[in-house]
Amino acid sequence: MTVSYDNSKTVFEGIKAAGITSISALPETWLGLLLQRAEDDPDIRLIQVAKEEEAVGIAAGAYFAGEPHVLLMQNHGFFGAINGIVSLAQLYGIPLCMIIALRGDWGEPYPWHTRGGIVTEDVLRALSIPFEYARDPEKVAKQIQEAWTFSQSSLSPVALLLTRELMED
Amino acid sequence: MDRRECLEMLYPELEDRLVVTIMGACAQELYDLGHRENFFYLQHAMGLASSIGLGLALHCPEERVVVLDGDGSVLMNLGGLATLARYRPTNLLHIIFDNGSLLSTGGFESHTTKGITDLAEIARGAGIAHVASVDSTMAFGEAAVEALERDDLSVIVARVRAVGPDNYGMDFALPENAFRFKRNVRDRKAGVSPGP
Numbered sequence: 001m002t003v004s005y006d007n008s009k010t011v012f013e014g015i016k017a018a019g020i021t022s023i024s025a026l027p028e029t030w031l032g033l034l035l036q037r038a039e040d041d042p043d044i045r046l047i048q049v050a051k052e053e054e055a056v057g058i059a060a061g062a063y064f065a066g067e068p069h070v071l072l073m074q075n076h077g078f079f080g081a082i083n084g085i086v087s088l089a090q091l092y093g094i095p096l097c098m099i100i101a102l103r104g105d106w107g108e109p110y111p112w113h114t115r116g117g118i119v120t121e122d123v124l125r126a127l128s129i130p131f132e133y134a135r136d137p138e139k140v141a142k143q144i145q146e147a148w149t150f151s152q153s154s155l156s157p158v159a160l161l162l163t164r165e166l167m168e169d
Numbered sequence: 170m171d172r173r174e175c176l177e178m179l180y181p182e183l184e185d186r187l188v189v190t191i192m193g194a195c196a197q198e199l200y201d202l203g204h205r206e207n208f209f210y211l212q213h214a215m216g217l218a219s220s221i222g223l224g225l226a227l228h229c230p231e232e233r234v235v236v237l238d239g240d241g242s243v244l245m246n247l248g249g250l251a252t253l254a255r256y257r258p259t260n261l262l263h264i265i266f267d268n269g270s271l272l273s274t275g276g277f278e279s280h281t282t283k284g285i286t287d288l289a290e291i292a293r294g295a296g297i298a299h300v301a302s303v304d305s306t307m308a309f310g311e312a313a314v315e316a317l318e319r320d321d322l323s324v325i326v327a328r329v330r331a332v333g334p335d336n337y338g339m340d341f342a343l344p345e346n347a348f349r350f351k352r353n354v355r356d357r358k359a360g361v362s363p364g365p
Contacts, residue, residue, distance in 0.1 A: 022228065045227065047256060049220075050248030057217035057249075061224015064187075064209070064351045066358070069224075087213035088221075092347040155344075 001109075004169045007137045008033035011099070011162065014141030015070060018148045020097075021045065022062050024055035025072035030101040030167040035072065052077035056084030060094045070097045070148070075104070075120045076113075078159070085157050086127065095151035095158075099144070102133070102161040124159055131159040134166050170306045172266045172329040173198045176237075178310050179264075182317055183208075183235060187225050187354065190237040191218045193273030194333025195266060199237065201334060206353040210339070210346055216246030219253060219263055226258035229354065233260045233317075240267040240281045243288055247295075253322060254296030262316045263324045265292075270331035289326040297324050304328040 012034045015023070022045045023038050025031060038046040049055045052073045062069035073081070078100050089096045104110075104117020124131045130150060134140045143160055151158045172195060180202045188208045190196045196210040211218045222236035243250070243265050253263065269282035280286040289302035299321055301312035309327050316323035341349075 024224075047223075047227065047252075050251050051246075053217065054220040054223075054246065054249050054252055057214070057220025058224035058227075060217075061221045061226070062228050063224075064221075064347075064354050065225055065228035066351075066355055067228040069228075084214050084217050088211065088217055091213060091343055093344040094347060 001168045003030055003033055004167055005033060007140075007166050009037065010137045011134075011140055011144070011166075012037040014144040015099070016041075016044070017141055018068070018145045020068045020070050020148065022067045022069040023047070023072060024049055024058045024069065026050075026052050026055070026074070026077050028074040028077070028101055028103075030103070030162060031072050031074070052081040053084040056081050056088055056096065059096050060088055060092075063094055068148070070099055070144075072099050074101045075161075076116045078120070079116065079123065082123075082127070085129075089157050090127075093155040095155050097148045097151040098157060098159045099147075100159050100161050101167065102163055105164060107164050120161070127157075129157050129159050130154070131161055133161045133163055135163045137166060140166060170304065170309065170327070170329055171332060172268065172327070173334075174306050175264075175266070175309050175313075175327055175329065176202060178306065179235075179313055182313070186233045186235050187229065188235050188237065189218050189221045189225070191215070191239050191242045193239075195237050195239055197334045197337050197339075200339050204339070206349055207357070209350040210343075212343060215242045216249065218242060219246065219249045222261055222263065223249075223253055223256065223258060225354075226261040227256060229358070230260060232354075232357065234258070234262070236261065236263045238263060238265045240265065240269060240279045240288060241271045244280055244286075247291060250292050250295040250297065250324075257322045259321050261322050262313075263322075264313075265324065265326045266329050267326055268329045268331040272331050272333055276331060289324070292324045292326070297322060299323040300326070302326045302328075
């Protein structure tokens with residue numbers, strides 16, 4: 001299995017089409033091709049973090065500055081960012097548009113991803129974070145646009161989950 | 170020295186800057202000097218003040234940003250120092266008040282107590298070029314003046330006593346601080362003078 005070149009491109013172009021100019025990320029396999037594009041694009045500022053919770057702070061700073069920003073991370077990184085999501089974003093009403101690689105779901109061959117994949121949806125629900133699954137390359141650009149719009153109108157974190165169906169060939 | 174003395178010295182310089190402070194005693198002492206609309210008080214999410222500062226500094230290159238941090242908070246986000254060093258915003262001053270104590274939660278000793286962990290050395294090791302370590306108000310004032318004039322990322326680690334204010338309280342809700350701070354950043358960008 002390889003990461004989908006075409007769909008990585010589609011997701012990146014969806015991010016750009018949503019008007020996003022700034023991305024914080026912690027690289028992971030499914031996000032690799034997408035982040036290479038971000039790195040090479042002069043219209044996108046890419047900020048790589050050491051741990052995903054930092055990205056919540058950076059996103060808050062970008063929001064205060066009026067800069068359209070999305071966070072890219074793996075679901076396990078999302079778990080590591082939860083205190084920031086709850087005690088900064090939700091506490092203060094700061095929007096977060098999170099695009100999350102959903103590892104450890106249906107078809108996952110790697111044991112180490114499985115526990116995280118199994119609990120991701122329940123954790124999102126427990127935190128009242130609205131989420132949607134991105135499976136179809138034809139729809140993902142619209143889903144990114146809608147995730148962005150909803151984060152801004154609800155002043156809340158929202159999550160778009162990138163699935164295996166979309167991210168692997 | 171006391172953090173309050175440092176904040177009093179710094180306060181006049183903060184009028185023209187975006188300020189992010191950590192929770193607890195530091196936030197309260199800044200507030201008690203007089204709230205300004207360009208102050209954001211991070212009353213929880215320990216460790217993320219410097220990350221908010223980085224996000225502000227990178228996306229507001231025309232602004233100068235000051236982060237008021239503490240040893241307990243920085244110890245929760247040491248990776249953030251490396252991220253600061255990597256992106257090196259030239260308009261960011263990161264002040265770490267090191268009282269060697271988790272003062273707000275009962276005064277337990279932090280890892281920096283008795284000099285076991287040296288945050289200035291960690292900042293240098295992270296790759297931050299301008300790091301000052303001070304333990305007197307005179308030295309703090311000099312380091313602050315230098316850093317505020319310097320067009321580069323700077324860190325000041327200020328050893329202070331583990332004391333805080335007697336009373337806590339602010340006259341606004343947390344989201345209100347975020348809304349007003351955001352509006353202030355927007356108005357400053359647009360060149361609108363702040364209201365009374």
